[in-house]
Amino acid sequence: MRVGIAGRVKEVSYAIRDLVVHAEKLEAEGQKITYLNIGDPGLYFDTPEHLKEAIFEAIYSGFNRYAPSKGLPELREAICFKENKINGVRGLEAEDVIVTAGISEGIQMFLGAIAEPGDEILIPGPSYPPYISFAKFYGAKPVMFRCIEEQGWQPDLDDVRKKITDKTKGLILINPNNPCGSVYDPKVLSELISISGEYGIPLVSDEIYDQIVYDKEFTSTASISKDVPVIGFNGFSKAYLVPGWRVGYMYFYDPEEQLTELRENIEKETRIRICTNTPAQKACVSAIYGPQDHIPELVSKLKERRDFTYKRLNEISQLSCVKPEGAFYAFPKIETEKWKDDKDFVLQALFETQLLFVNGSGFDPTYGRGHFRIVFLPSIKVLEEAFNKLESFLKKSV
Ligand SMILES: Cc1ncc(COP(=O)(O)O)c(C=O)c1O
Numbered sequence: 001m002r003v004g005i006a007g008r009v010k011e012v013s014y015a016i017r018d019l020v021v022h023a024e025k026l027e028a029e030g031q032k033i034t035y036l037n038i039g040d041p042g043l044y045f046d047t048p049e050h051l052k053e054a055i056f057e058a059i060y061s062g063f064n065r066y067a068p069s070k071g072l073p074e075l076r077e078a079i080c081f082k083e084n085k086i087n088g089v090r091g092l093e094a095e096d097v098i099v100t101a102g103i104s105e106g107i108q109m110f111l112g113a114i115a116e117p118g119d120e121i122l123i124p125g126p127s128y129p130p131y132i133s134f135a136k137f138y139g140a141k142p143v144m145f146r147c148i149e150e151q152g153w154q155p156d157l158d159d160v161r162k163k164i165t166d167k168t169k170g171l172i173l174i175n176p177n178n179p180c181g182s183v184y185d186p187k188v189l190s191e192l193i194s195i196s197g198e199y200g201i202p203l204v205s206d207e208i209y210d211q212i213v214y215d216k217e218f219t220s221t222a223s224i225s226k227d228v229p230v231i232g233f234n235g236f237s238k239a240y241l242v243p244g245w246r247v248g249y250m251y252f253y254d255p256e257e258q259l260t261e262l263r264e265n266i267e268k269e270t271r272i273r274i275c276t277n278t279p280a281q282k283a284c285v286s287a288i289y290g291p292q293d294h295i296p297e298l299v300s301k302l303k304e305r306r307d308f309t310y311k312r313l314n315e316i317s318q319l320s321c322v323k324p325e326g327a328f329y330a331f332p333k334i335e336t337e338k339w340k341d342d343k344d345f346v347l348q349a350l351f352e353t354q355l356l357f358v359n360g361s362g363f364d365p366t367y368g369r370g371h372f373r374i375v376f377l378p379s380i381k382v383l384e385e386a387f388n389k390l391e392s393f394l395k396k397s398v
Helices: 020-028 049-060 073-086 102-114 129-137 157-162 186-199 260-272 278-289 294-315 342-353 380-396
Strands: 097-100 120-125 141-148 168-174 203-206 230-235 248-253 372-375
Touching: 020 342, 049 278, 073 097, 073 230, 073 248, 073 278, 097 102, 097 260, 102 129, 102 168, 102 230, 102 248, 102 260, 120 129, 129 141, 141 157, 157 186, 168 186, 186 203, 248 260, 294 380, 342 372, 342 380
Parallel strands: 120 141, 120 168, 168 203, 203 230
Antiparallel strands: 097 248, 230 248
């Protein structure tokens, strides 16, 4: 067969899932793996009852047809309610919202609409990998700006400015951040908004962990921007515990209508993929207007797990870890030269302890190097066992 593989797909990788292949092989040999690699809260926290009922109700009341490509109007209204009332974005209307199959599809559509081969996309280093992979997929160059570990992984504003060129087509922010767990300071956000305005570079703010913060308040980028447009990304996968429903959204905060052409072209992209899962969209309306008590419960449990993770990791002499302020990830530094690189470390840890982490270079070869990511969603009991194993593994390898 003359199967031609397009060059663009050869560049695509997703460290979080790529490593699972090794773990599955061990599992097939009868070993029990502790997966601390995937940020799926649905593995450890049950979906709220009212949402399970809502999706059945949606199916039984006929929401089984194609939905409008931009999303169900009642969901887009509900999203505006949430973003305006809870996150303080001003004046968002249903027309400004596009429902996507998770933020993942939003990333693909946004970059698909703006990135030409040779263009550059500014992305936090380290970053959630699909921003890097989709940029490459469209032939653009992901340009990583430094986030400063010693300053709680806040973006380095000088580095952002230094890396802007004529080819820069987008500036991505992830707040709260995956993989570092940082929550951006409002002052830093204001500066990033000014940079976007000054250079006329579209600003994206991925806020999927907006409701999962511990000791610091979350500030939505659009809520503090006056005239600079912001493209907000968010969804239901994390705080509402329905990652498998694949419902997310993007909104355009665009008081001076500078993004009209971009918006129209992204809308064209939504039409070629028809729509997002209809019953799941309908049920997500209930996620916004229904009871919210599972969220403080989730955050309080995660805060205990965060505190425990932070304490234990810093007790292990070959590791150091910044305190995560949001999301459910810790991103410790490996303070030893014992391993060839962080991937070697993660693979050896998997083979010897059956713990699966993600290597930091999978989130950026420069700024993620020498680190690894731990998901602290599991119970303290599971985490305790994992950290004990990790500690003895590291002691043995000195
Ligand atoms: C920063 C960030 N954005 C987006 C996603 C994916 O979201 P969705 O399930 O809405 O595609 C994740 C998932 O881990 C994430 O960490």
